Amino acid sequence: MPRNVFPLDSTTTFTDQQLTGHNRWHPDIPAQVHVEPGDTFRVDCREWFDxxxxxxxxxxxxxxxxLAGVHVLSGPIAVEGAQPGDLLIVDILDVGPIPQEDSGPLAGQGWGYTGVFATRNGGGFLTEQFPDAYKVIWDFRGGTATSRHVPGVSFTGIVHPGLMGTAPSPELLGRWNAREQALIDTDPERVPPLALPPNPDSAILGSLTGADFDRAAAEAARTAPPRENGGNQDIKNLTKGSRVFYPVFVDGANLSMGDLHFSQGDGEITFCGAIEMGGFIDLHVDVVKGGMATYGVSENAIFVPGNTDPQYSEWIAFSGTSVTLDGEQRYLDSHLSYQRACLHAIDYLTNFGYSPIQAYMILGAAPIEGRLSGVVDIPNSCSTVYLPTGIFDFDVKPGKNGPHRIDPGAGVPHSAA
Structure with a gap:
């Protein structure tokens, strides 16, 4: 096992550990660990709600x-010699649930969860159809996930970090805050909000204290969205074997990570839509000096996906176009067309006995493929969602004898907003 540079004790809260991570982006958060280019090491990560x-x-x-306390990230980890303008090479050597802890109260100890937030708390991709809070528990066994809340489904996890990235420079942080506040100002009372401004409430900033903490907490960016530094990209194919090239904006790069997922469908469409868990990630790092200019990577990481995905060979696919549910035409709106494709898949699965929320949870957690299939044929974009048929314990394809009917069981826990 590689040297664990950021250990976490499962019996202790995130802020009472030997090393304290962070839940905001800011260039002044001190590095908790220093490594050298070429080093291989392990990092423990807590589930994003601690x-x-x-x-x-x-x-x-x-x-x-x-929600004000997420994401709890492990780091920053400084890579000696990395400077602004370089590219940081990060190889994901291994990633998984909390090792040797197959049961316990923390997600990652043999189980994880998928959730839907109430609209007032951010909702999800289909918040108009599912405005309340829901939760599904998934159990892990031999790399496979099953759930007492969604019967008849099992699938191999595509384990990956939902969030990993480098620290922003002061200038980049300023641009984030300015542009996101400008968006908020267009509709400041919107529910859910258009963006999340800096919020000192529940801020965790590593070892910063006193006036330095107060200043940084008032400026630090929330970790919810992906940005130029990587961040919360929720890319399900960022798996074991992946190589990521992150832009470097501060000395040492200050790499951080967390929000591990046992599995996820493309889009993480329930928002808390992967199978959330704590666990570990083994990394190897190196540096390409001057790589941002050499390769034209001025912002946003590029990556080589890993090759450890489960190999599903048969799919059933659903398409959608950029027309609203009440028949309004939108111009090449791929966000809307993907929503419609997902709603068609949900409607289809209800014919087999699933409730709409059970079907929605399947799309959020299982390894579905989401694709932009047509973005030029005005006025309609076309998006598609591919559902692997092998995850079901029965034939989910149309047939002459009609759909198989499952027993939906007790269903998905629900809490009305």
Whole structure:
């Protein structure tokens, strides 16, 4: 096992560990660990809510989730010699649930969860159809996920970090805050909000204290969206074997990571839509000096995907176009067309006995493929969602004898907003 440079004790909260990570982006958060180019090391990561979500049959914890405190990230990790303008090479050598802990109260100890937030708390991709809070518990065994809340489904996890990135420079942080505040100002009362401004409430900033903490907490960017530094990209193919090239904006790069997922469908469409868990990630790092200019990577990481994905060979696919549910035509709106494709898949799965929310949870957690299939044929974009048929315990394709009917069981825990 590689040297663990950021260990976490499962019996202790995130802020009471030997090393304290962070839940905001800011250039002044001190590096907790220093490594050399060429080093291989392990990092422990806590589930993004730091244990606030429980393995039970209630969704009240999702409804009341401490959203101001996410994501709890491990880091920053400084890579000696990395300077602004370089590219940081990050190889994902291994990633998985909390090692040797197959049961316990923390997500990652043999289980994980998928949630839908209430609209007032951010909702999800289909928040108009699912405005309340829901939760599904998934159990892990031999790399496979099953759920007492969604019967008849099992699939191999595509384990990956939902969030990894480098620290922003002061100038880049300023641009983030300015442009996101300008967006908020166009509709400041919108529910859910258009963006999340800096919020000192529940801020964790590593070892910063006193006036330095107060200043940084008022400026630091929330970790919810992806940005030029990588961040919360939720790319399900960023798996074991992947190589990522991150732009470097500060000395040492200050790499951080967290939000591990046991599995996820393209888009993480329920917002809390992967199978969330804590665990570990083994990394190797190196530096391409001057790589940002040499390769034209001035912003946003590029990566080589890993080759450890489960190999599903048969799919059933659903398409959607950029027309609203009430028949309004939109111009090449691929976001809308992907929503419509997902709604068609949900409607289809209800013919087999699933409730709409059970079907929605399948699309969020299982390794579906989402694709932009046509973005030039005005006025309609076309998006498609590919559902692997092998994840079901029965034939999910249309047939002459009609759909197989499953027993939906107790269903998905629900907490009304």
């Amino acid at each position: 244990g606030a979500i429980h393995n039970d049959d209630s969704a009240d914890d999702i409804l009341d989730a401490p």
